[in-house]
Amino acid sequence: NAGVTQTPKFRVLKTGQSMTLLCAQDMNHEYMYWYRQDPGMGLRLIHYSVGEGTTAKGEVPDGYNVSRLKKQNFLLGLESAAPSQTSVYFCASSYAGFSYNEQFFGPGTRLTVL
């Protein structure tokens, strides 16, 4: 039981490049989330999904797209990376709705955009 895994762990991009971050969970959770963490800012929700085939915007969705084609996977895409997207990205999942259950986090992806 691996829990929540994220790929890759580190990545350096040049401005304008694109990339996809992959999140996978093996706990059969319905809900999945993408956050970014910046120094002194806590975690901010980018996008989330309440089930396979669904996605919704969070607090800071601009510049990102997501897809949830399979229940166990949640992909975060950057179409044209900008230096402001330099951050640590965390994926999380939970069994049910946001408020009633704990969220399980992946180890994070550290992204630098030059």
Added chain:
Amino acid sequence: SQQGEEDPQALSIQEGENATMNCSYKTSINNLQWYRQNSGRGLVHLILIRSNEREKHSGRLRVTLDTSKKSSSLLITASRAADTASYFCATANLGQGGKLIFGQGTELSVKP
């Protein structure tokens, strides 16, 4: 937008001492959760307290919630060097679809 304000931002104590961290929030909540983050790692859930609860315990952790003051505290008793981490409160707010809003965190350092 940040909901939780945590205090202090950083705390340094000796092993064996108690550590208290506070979290204040602005809007009505469904529940409040505390998470720990070790350096370079993901967040780990510690405890969840519902809006109708006032106190909750889990091992060496004690969480209180005062909805009238819109504040919560996390107490770690008999701290250990392994408790060194950042601690975040997260609120599930009414009228926000229950999304979790995280505070900025308290960085705890426990010296052996």
